[in-house]
Amino acid sequence: MSLYCAAGSVECDLLPQLQDLLAESLAKLGMRNRVLVVPPDQSRIHSRSGDLARYAWQYYGDRLQAVLPALGTHAAMRPEQITRMFGEMPQGLFHVHNWRTGVQTLGEVPAEFIREQSEGKLNYAWPAQVNRLVTQGGFDLILSIGQVVPHEVIGMANYNKNILVGTGGRESINRSHYLGAVYGMERIMGRAENPVRNVLNYASDHFLRHLPIVYVLTVVGRVLDGGLAVRGLFIGDDAECFHRAAALSLKVNFETIDPPVRKAVVYLDPHEYHSTWLGNKAIYRTRMALADGAELIILAPGVMAFGEDPAIDALIRKYGYHGTPATLEAVNANADLASDLSAAAHLIHGSSEGRFTIRWCPGQLTRAEVEGVGFAYGDLKTMLTRYEPQVLRHGHDRVEGEDVFFIPNPGLGLWASRGKLLDPSP
Numbered sequence: 001m002s003l004y005c006a007a008g009s010v011e012c013d014l015l016p017q018l019q020d021l022l023a024e025s026l027a028k029l030g031m032r033n034r035v036l037v038v039p040p041d042q043s044r045i046h047s048r049s050g051d052l053a054r055y056a057w058q059y060y061g062d063r064l065q066a067v068l069p070a071l072g073t074h075a076a077m078r079p080e081q082i083t084r085m086f087g088e089m090p091q092g093l094f095h096v097h098n099w100r101t102g103v104q105t106l107g108e109v110p111a112e113f114i115r116e117q118s119e120g121k122l123n124y125a126w127p128a129q130v131n132r133l134v135t136q137g138g139f140d141l142i143l144s145i146g147q148v149v150p151h152e153v154i155g156m157a158n159y160n161k162n163i164l165v166g167t168g169g170r171e172s173i174n175r176s177h178y179l180g181a182v183y184g185m186e187r188i189m190g191r192a193e194n195p196v197r198n199v200l201n202y203a204s205d206h207f208l209r210h211l212p213i214v215y216v217l218t219v220v221g222r223v224l225d226g227g228l229a230v231r232g233l234f235i236g237d238d239a240e241c242f243h244r245a246a247a248l249s250l251k252v253n254f255e256t257i258d259p260p261v262r263k264a265v266v267y268l269d270p271h272e273y274h275s276t277w278l279g280n281k282a283i284y285r286t287r288m289a290l291a292d293g294a295e296l297i298i299l300a301p302g303v304m305a306f307g308e309d310p311a312i313d314a315l316i317r318k319y320g321y322h323g324t325p326a327t328l329e330a331v332n333a334n335a336d337l338a339s340d341l342s343a344a345a346h347l348i349h350g351s352s353e354g355r356f357t358i359r360w361c362p363g364q365l366t367r368a369e370v371e372g373v374g375f376a377y378g379d380l381k382t383m384l385t386r387y388e389p390q391v392l393r394h395g396h397d398r399v400e401g402e403d404v405f406f407i408p409n410p411g412l413g414l415w416a417s418r419g420k421l422l423d424p425s426p
Helices: 015-028 042-047 049-063 079-086 111-117 132-136 170-183 195-208 239-253 310-319 324-333 341-349 367-372 380-386
Strands: 003-008 035-038 064-067 103-109 126-131 141-147 213-222 228-236 254-257 261-267 290-300 357-362 395-399 402-407 414-417
Touching: 003 015, 003 239, 015 049, 015 228, 035 049, 035 132, 042 049, 042 079, 042 141, 042 213, 049 064, 049 079, 049 141, 049 213, 103 132, 103 195, 111 170, 111 195, 126 132, 126 170, 126 195, 170 195, 170 341, 213 239, 228 239, 239 254, 290 380, 310 341, 324 341, 357 380
Parallel strands: 035 064, 035 141, 141 213, 254 414, 261 290, 261 402, 290 357
Antiparallel strands: 003 228, 103 126, 213 228, 395 402
16 A cells, blocks of 8 residues: 655645646556546536646556546536546546446445444445446556545545545445435534445445555645635545545635624535535535524526436425425435435435525526525525625625625535534544
8 A cells, every 4th residue: 555645735835746746656656558537527626636637648648548527426527517627638538427327336335334333323235336437447547536625425525435426326325425414414524534434445445455546636725815726635545645635624624713604605606516416515514604593695606406417306306405304204205215315315414404594596596496495595696796706705704784704615615613613533
């Protein structure tokens, strides 16, 4: 097991060195003749994974034979999205992950282990499923690229999640998401070790060791002028690179706010966010910073649907975001929701549990649609005039005498009030 690169700090910006650091690490691997790259999709464009994938292509040339974006349940990338994220890389290299039909089951994490991790709440085995290209493509190097940042399902994003969930199948995605939701999102976010990660680690140890996976992990943070800096790059073939990245990410991406926020405004870039499935990061990442009775306003010009997948979109419209008790009851009473547990988990994650108001201001959903799933509605044009994303600064602002906490991209961090999450480490 090897760590090929561990560079960075809370102050530095590795962007000018990124290509050289990657090339130095790839050289340590020796000759590789058939390379697969597994990056995230456009919803993680700020991770610099697009740049790193392109640098790998420039390094290996025609030996880099395929790119498989780790879509999970997200919609396939469109050609213009591929170009925006990956630049000049040939579109013919890119494959689409089909989480329903394109996977192979490598083995199962026993139900007894899931029961233990869920504190007795769940009693099912967890299938380790990955895209067939990963296991059957004959690759002698699989570069799994992505950003480590606080995450609502897995505590800290990336590492083996990129393979086991990002290229996972229906049951592996459903059951891992539901485990996180039942255990409690606020007990998981910001923690590198947690029940969901323990399940994925079990699967890695038992079912992935024969695969030539090398992880390329970034830590990205905001700078004072509103731009982004690459604070860390960690490359390795075991958990050490992940733990080092997670430790730096907590210093870079976690923000404590005191006192709790009464009104938060979150902007969702229309290039990245087209659904509440993705855009509810505005809720996940801010919920621990919000006071009881607070209002969360989500400015979402690109949002046109609830789910990235038509079947999940239909489930969200049917059952709505009505909190944990209502969702658990719906799972017990309805076979369609019980068979799509990632949708059920998402409904739990996207609810305020009645504690604060969530006001969605979408570009392409109607008031009836928004209110039909349990959210409050805001007119986007009116709200953009009042809360101008180009004018507001990240953090505390004043708008017409009103205190507002503004977040220009919720995917880049985790916010919590003092006492909600004083120490995210285990």
